[in-house]
Amino acid sequence: MIKKVCYFIVFLSLGLVNTSEAFQEKDSLVTTTFLKKVGRVESMTFKVSKNDDQTNSLPGEVAKEFNDFNQALSYRDSLLLTGFGDAAIKFYIFDEEKAFDGVKEYISIIKTNDLFIPETEIMEAKNEILLAANKLDFKAYYTLRSRIFNDIKFMILMGILTLFIITFLVLLFFLTFVRSKNRNKANRIKLYQSIVADPLSNLLFTYELEEIQAMDYQQIKGIFNTEYFEESLFKDTLIKEIIYVNKNLKGDFKDKLKEIYLILKLNNFSLKKLKSKNWEDQASGIVELHEMNIKEAVPQLTPLLQSKVFLVRTNAVRAYLHLSPSKDLKFLADQDFPLSRWQQMSLYRVIKQISKNEQVKVINLLDSDNPSIRVFGIKLVRLLGRMDRISELSKMYPIATLAEKVEILITFKSLNAFTELDLTHRAFLGPEPKLSVLAAELMGVIGDESSADLLFEKLKQKGNSFELLKSMMVSLFSLDKQKFETVVEQQDNEQLYKLRAHIKDSLLAYV
Amino acid sequence: MKDILVIEDDQLILKMVEFRLKKEGHNVSIAEDGNQGIQALEEHCPDLIITDIMVPFKSGIEIIEFAKSKYPDCPIIVLSALGEEEGTVMEAFNMGVSDFVPKPFNPNELAIRVRRLIN
Numbered sequence: 001m002i003k004k005v006c007y008f009i010v011f012l013s014l015g016l017v018n019t020s021e022a023f024q025e026k027d028s029l030v031t032t033t034f035l036k037k038v039g040r041v042e043s044m045t046f047k048v049s050k051n052d053d054q055t056n057s058l059p060g061e062v063a064k065e066f067n068d069f070n071q072a073l074s075y076r077d078s079l080l081l082t083g084f085g086d087a088a089i090k091f092y093i094f095d096e097e098k099a100f101d102g103v104k105e106y107i108s109i110i111k112t113n114d115l116f117i118p119e120t121e122i123m124e125a126k127n128e129i130l131l132a133a134n135k136l137d138f139k140a141y142y143t144l145r146s147r148i149f150n151d152i153k154f155m156i157l158m159g160i161l162t163l164f165i166i167t168f169l170v171l172l173f174f175l176t177f178v179r180s181k182n183r184n185k186a187n188r189i190k191l192y193q194s195i196v197a198d199p200l201s202n203l204l205f206t207y208e209l210e211e212i213q214a215m216d217y218q219q220i221k222g223i224f225n226t227e228y229f230e231e232s233l234f235k236d237t238l239i240k241e242i243i244y245v246n247k248n249l250k251g252d253f254k255d256k257l258k259e260i261y262l263i264l265k266l267n268n269f270s271l272k273k274l275k276s277k278n279w280e281d282q283a284s285g286i287v288e289l290h291e292m293n294i295k296e297a298v299p300q301l302t303p304l305l306q307s308k309v310f311l312v313r314t315n316a317v318r319a320y321l322h323l324s325p326s327k328d329l330k331f332l333a334d335q336d337f338p339l340s341r342w343q344q345m346s347l348y349r350v351i352k353q354i355s356k357n358e359q360v361k362v363i364n365l366l367d368s369d370n371p372s373i374r375v376f377g378i379k380l381v382r383l384l385g386r387m388d389r390i391s392e393l394s395k396m397y398p399i400a401t402l403a404e405k406v407e408i409l410i411t412f413k414s415l416n417a418f419t420e421l422d423l424t425h426r427a428f429l430g431p432e433p434k435l436s437v438l439a440a441e442l443m444g445v446i447g448d449e450s451s452a453d454l455l456f457e458k459l460k461q462k463g464n465s466f467e468l469l470k471s472m473m474v475s476l477f478s479l480d481k482q483k484f485e486t487v488v489e490q491q492d493n494e495q496l497y498k499l500r501a502h503i504k505d506s507l508l509a510y511v
Numbered sequence: 512m513k514d515i516l517v518i519e520d521d522q523l524i525l526k527m528v529e530f531r532l533k534k535e536g537h538n539v540s541i542a543e544d545g546n547q548g549i550q551a552l553e554e555h556c557p558d559l560i561i562t563d564i565m566v567p568f569k570s571g572i573e574i575i576e577f578a579k580s581k582y583p584d585c586p587i588i589v590l591s592a593l594g595e596e597e598g599t600v601m602e603a604f605n606m607g608v609s610d611f612v613p614k615p616f617n618p619n620e621l622a623i624r625v626r627r628l629i630n
Contacts, residue, residue: 197523201530205618241523248524251617 031104034111035069041107041116045092046072048079065092185233192228192237199224200241203260209252212259220263235269242266243291258292267294274300279309286312290319298324305331314343321350328361333368344376348383355384366392374400375407382411390417397423402432409438418446425454437471444475452480459487459496466495473499513558513629514538518548518574519590520566524614528561528590531618532625545569549577556582559629561621564591564599572599575606586628588612590621 035041047065062079066072072089079087091103098106110116149155203212203223212220221229228234239261246257261267270292273285282304289297301323304316320331332347339347351360362384365377374396381389393408394417400408409427412420424446428439443451455476458464464472473496476484488496502508515537519525522543529539540557542548544567552560552574560578564571575587586609593600593613600611610624 193522197526198530200523201527204527205531205534244523245527248521248615249527249618250615251619253617 028100028104031100031107034107035103036073038116039068039070041069041110043094044069044103044106045095047090047092048072048076048087049090188233189237192234193241195226195228195234196224196238196241200245200260204245204249204253204256207256209256209259212256212263215263217263217265220260232269235264235266238264239266239270239288243288246291261292267292267296270294271297271300274304279307279312282307282309282312283315286315286319290315290322293323295323295325302331306336310340313337314346317343318346318350321347321354327354327358329364330361333364333370333373335368335370335373338370338372339376344379347376348380351380352384360384362386362389363392366396371401371404375403378404378407378411382407382414385415387415387417390415390419394420394423402434405432405435406438409435409442413438413442413445416445421446421448421451425451428454428458433465433468437465437468440468440471440475444471444478447475447479449480452476452483455479456483456487460491469495470499473503477503512536512538514540514555515559515561515625516540516542516548516551516557518542518545518551518560518562518566518571520544520563527618528621531622535622535626537625543567545571545574548574552578552581556585558585559625560585560587561590561625562587564589564593564603572602572606575603575608579607583607586610588621588624588628590614590616 045065045067046069047063049063062084064072064075066075069089076087076089091098091100093102093106203220207215224238226234242257242261246254249257267289270285270288271294273281273288274297276282276285286301286304289301298320301316301320304312305320307313307316317332317335321327321329324331329351354360360380362377362380365373365380366389368374368377378393380386381393390412393411397405397408405427409424411417412424421443424439424442427435428443430436430439440455443455447455455472459469459472459476473484476487484500488500515532517525517528517532517539519528519541520543525541525543529541532539540551542551546568548562548566549569551557560574562571562574566574571589571591575589578585578587587607588610589600589603589608590612591600591614604611609628612621612624
């Protein structure tokens with residue numbers, strides 16, 4: 001179609017050019033030769049008729065129209081031979097008759113613009129491609145295949161790619177499976193929660209504690225009235241809901257919940273979790289027994305006190321502390337693993353609760369082989385205000401680690417341990433800077449005249465750190481104000497002047 | 512029989528409160544989040560509102576503010592795990608809340624407080 005449009009544009013341009021003057025005589029020969037050579041030209045037809053303006057002078061059956069110039073030429077010659085002397089070829093471009101000059105121009109343009117590719121040339125080109133292909137060496141397919149398999153790098157690359165794709169597919173399958181399983185589990189939990197809510201409310205608000213205590217397993221199971229009752233996930237959901245309600249309700253509802261938990265033998269379910277190899281199940285079982293206050297679980301909790309899993313161990317220690325009838329903390333002293341600060345805080349909350357009713361044996365912690373347990377023991381002496389254990393701390397000080405010594409001095413300060421002044425002086429004069437600073441602060445609380453003298457002498461020495469200077473100045477100010485002023489005036493030290501101004505400023509004193 | 516609106520995001524607690532108040536003979540409507548609570552208040556005026564402070568989409572304070580602007584005489588009980596001394600609870604009291612029940616709570620005690628306010 002595009003080609004036809006191009007030819008049409010060429011045809012239009014013919015009307016604008018005076019063709020008779022533009023070409024030489026030789027052009028006629030070239031055009032005729034070209035037409036003879038190619039025979040057919042796009043959009044051109046040839047009509048054989050009388051050689052004047054009366055186009056239809058030949059009889060109708062004799063005058064003919066041709067697409068091929070050579071055919072038209074042959075026909076004209078045959079007519080000339082048979083006596084039609086006025087037979088001639090007339091040229092039509094787009095069905096419009098043209099003079100030969102117009103034909104020359106048309107042929108010239110389509111040749112110049114490569115709009116005409118003779119069929120012979122196309123054939124020639126096809127032959128050339130075939131010839132070029134024949135020049136290539138023939139390689140059998142099996143030869144190529146063996147070359148691929150012999151290329152080790154290519155094979156390794158293919159192997160890695162295959163492995164990668166297989167791994168990707170396996171992971172994709174696994175993730176889809178796990179997601180679907182989790183979604184299914186979440187939906188089931190939601191269903192069980194909706195099943196549990198009404199019967200649990202019914203039991204709590206319709207029945208008195210004595211009535212629940214008089215019920216048996218089948219009766220309570222009948223209230224829940226569900227086919228899922230024996231399923232592990234249902235029991236698990238029920239326990240979690242009981243514990244949740246237990247945390248949110250007060251009064252005899254807690255007792256009712258415990259009764260329901262025991263009558264349904266859910267404690268056995270929780271105890272079974274302790275023997276699980278899955279640490280999450282173990283941790284969950286411990287929390288359930290702790291929350292429901294099942295004291296019978298203490299023997300089963302004992303092996304979990306030394307669990308390698310941090311969360312299991314922490315929960316087990318807390319539950320054991322809460323449930324065990326003995327509050328001697330011996331089990332804690334025997335712990336092999338170090339206690340983190342978070343664990344210490346968590347245990348302190350339980351111990352603080354216990355110590356309201358009975359005294360815990362902190363001394364066992366001070367005798368522990370585990371340094372972090374000993375540090376926790378010292379902190380407990382301080383936090384529980386155990387003045388009766390000050391002498392124990394004093395005894396352990398000489399052989400204590402630095403962390404323990406720091407805690408001991410802080411505890412002495414917190415408990416105003418006046419009996420430990422000698423130890424404090426020794427710590428102040430010792431080589432450890434951190435202990436000296438703490439001892440200097442402690443002297444401000446429990447110190448006497450001898451302490452003031454020690455501080456005075458030390459302040460006269462050079463090379464004290466700013467931290468030590470500050471704690472000494474604060475303590476000396478509280479012990480002996482005269483010596484405080486004297487040492488500042490005598491030393492003529494810029495830092496001491498500033499510290500004095502700071503300490504004496506009522507607004508800055510507590511900054 | 513009185514109309515009580517309970518706004519609480521925890522479904523189990525919501526069920527418990529609903530169950531306990533229905534047992535008292537009240538007509539209890541429930542809302543699981545702030546938006547549902549506001550919507551319920553737009554539709555009708557209950558005789559009493561029990562609301563948590565921390566609920567999804569709209570806070571309990573916003574609910575109280577809305578309820579007090581629309582129904583100034585409607586008594587409101589706040590049921591929350593926040594301590595009474597906390598700023599949010601104090602703010603709720605300043606807005607005209609009638610009572611505060613801290614969690615953990617005793618549903619029987621809540622029922623008594625409801626009875627006292629309604630009667």
